[in-house]
């Protein structure tokens with residue numbers, strides 16, 4: 177991986193405040209084109225909030241987000257798919273009553289030109305041709321993610337692991353240049369994790385997407401990413417190559433700190449149980 | 452959500468993407484629809500005017516309910532003002548035709564005008580959800596009712612307005628049998644249109660807004676645009692249906708377009724199946740025929756038990772209410788769902804369990 181490749185996304189001094197709570201404080205990092213950037217940190221550190229600022233769910237209280245040298249914040253949320261940003265969600269956010277196929281086709285929304293009138297006319301005005309073209313595109317994604325057998329099932333009826341895959345399929349359908357993955361492997365068994373890791377590698381290599389990923393599994397982070405940033409209480413406490421970051425003293429403390437709290441809590445409960 | 456097995460019979464393989472996205476889910480459904488259309492086509496030769504008038508009203512209410520189903524079923528936005536838009540369409544078409552526009556043309560024009568009005572009311576509504584939206588649409592009901600009473604030039608005020616008879620190159624749609632054909636035409640156009648909408652870009656966007664508006668927005672869907680559009684589409688069909696209603700009765704007056712009618716439309720789509728295209732028509736048939744079935748039932752009961760003959764009207768009303776409540780409790784997903792389950796079981800027979 178080139179060390180000083182072109183920057184696709186630059187997060188510059190971003191802060192986000194919820195009332196009295198500072199979810200993000202002066203966060204800065206840069207995602208290189210074609211790279212896999214991992215954002216890690218303890219629970220509640222502000223990782224999802226950071227993705228939400230990029231995808232538009234939240235608006236930073238201050239700071240800048242630049243995309244290819246352009247200000248992202250000037251674009252409305254629904255415009256960002258068109259810019260080339262796609263994402264998956266930590267707490268699944270599929271369209272539960274729609275079929276898997278339709279869920280993925282929604283990802284093609286910004287590529288389609290037919291509207292309610294031509295859609296209703298279907299046979300005249302080109303909607304049919306366009307829909308069938310998109311169907312072919314979507315079927316390629318379905319084949320790639322190996323979800324052919326559920327394409328007509330309502331998304332809400334699928335197992336957790338499959339729903340995560342459909343979310344990835346839907347985000348891929350956007351044809352994003354940057355894909356944001358919020359804990360893509362959470363709650364998966366080993367086999368499912370291996371599949372997902374394979375897909376993520378292919379996203380980069382075959383589909384030439386840049387990836388910004390949040391993940392708790394350190395093995396996965398070490399194996400897949402070429403850059404890592406660690407968030408703790410909304411601040412970046414370390415960033416750089418994965419090996420260097422994980423060796424960092426602050427990072428160890430942040431994670432150990434969490435472990436200490438856990439131990440304290442356990443001790444407390446034990447004491448209460450005895451009393 | 453109960454899971455319905457894939458309704459496609461074995462052997463009905465799809466060999467192309469086009470074949471996988473047909474208008475009707477199965478060959479059986481296609482045949483059922485064709486049979487239904489043929490039945491309506493021959494019915495003027497078979498049935499009394501009374502029965503034909505029932506078919507006409509079912510078709511008209513079905514179109515209006517279809518519109519509400521786009522708004523409530525597909526997009527997930529409630530409206531308590533649908534009946535007023537229905538009324539607006541009736542007045543608009545009567546008004547257009549009184550200015551010399553042919554009735555057959557003024558009907559869709561009334562739909563378009565009602566759509567425009569609906570979108571104006573939809574602008575504030577697009578920012579509201581749940582109960583707040585319900586109240587905002589209730590306001591549109593009252594504002595329109597007030598408009599009907601005041602705008603004499605448009606509605607004829609308290610005396611109402613006359614709606615001319617439709618005619619096509621001298622062919623007068625002046626009998627129930629003939630009018631039924633006109634209604635059938637619009638039922639087919641409307642239902643095919645919405646079924647097509649459901650399998651194309653904007654229809655998917657509406658459902659995405661209903662199912663998960665936050666992720667819909669991230670997928671590139673402009674929420675405000677689609678919420679307003681769905682008000683517009685709902686109003687178009689309400690207006691078109693209202694126009695058909697006005698020219699059928701020949702006379703339009705504001706009394707019929709109250710909140711009761713709006714609630715009746717909601718009942719139709721809930722009973723037929725929220726978000727289901729064909730359910731709109733089934734629900735309309737159910738709501739319109741149920742009171743008559745219950746009347747027959749109450750009268751039959753009265754001949755058996757003469758003591759209650761004074762109260763048949765009450766028995767009828769109460770049994771209509773009871774039937775609706777029972778229906779909601781036992782089949783909250785609507786007639787269409789029940790139908791699919793029956794189909795699924797029947798196909799698997801005798802191995803349904």
Ligand SMILES: Nc1ncnc2c1ncn2[C@@H]1O[C@H](COP(=O)(O)OP(=O)(O)OP(=O)(O)O)[C@@H](O)[C@H]1O
Nearest residue numbers: 194197199217218219220221222223224225226266
């Ligand atoms: N909409 C909101 N309103 C108020 N507080 C919020 C909101 N969203 C997030 N927060 C708070 O911001 C902080 C960061 O949350 P965030 O979800 O970004 O953490 P995270 O790093 O993704 O954690 P996890 O690993 O558990 O997913 C938390 O304290 C959370 O409670």
Ligand SMILES: [Mg+2]
Nearest residue numbers: 223224225266
């Ligand atoms: Mg998170």
